[in-house]
Amino acid sequence: MKSVKIGHLEVPVRYEQLDAAMGIFHLYPNPAIAIDKKVQKTNMEFQVILHESIHAIDRLYKIGLKEKQVCVLKQTLTSLIRDNPKLIVALKK
Numbered sequence: 001m002k003s004v005k006i007g008h009l010e011v012p013v014r015y016e017q018l019d020a021a022m023g024i025f026h027l028y029p030n031p032a033i034a035i036d037k038k039v040q041k042t043n044m045e046f047q048v049i050l051h052e053s054i055h056a057i058d059r060l061y062k063i064g065l066k067e068k069q070v071c072v073l074k075q076t077l078t079s080l081i082r083d084n085p086k087l088i089v090a091l092k093k
């Protein structure tokens with residue numbers, strides 16, 4: 001996945017060797033998501049991208065989420081998307 005569109009921003013997704021995390025959202029110098037290369041092409045990849053996208057939304061819109069809240073949102077949004085295909089189809093229109 002090359003980028004994630006968040007609001008009007010196209011946030012690039014880069015695959016790097018990370019030591020302490022599976023993913024990181026950088027706000028500076030430009031918004032970007034870094035994903036650990038070990039996660040790429042595994043069933044964790046999109047979960048990590050979603051997690052970092054929620055961090056991106058939090059920082060870009062100055063929400064002030066705590067890590068636990070980001071984790072809960074990742075899990076519940078994953079279920080919402082997976083369990084409600086009609087909702088996703090309707091939102092794409």
Ligand SMILES: [Zn+2]
Nearest residue numbers: 051055067070
């Ligand atoms: Zn996090």
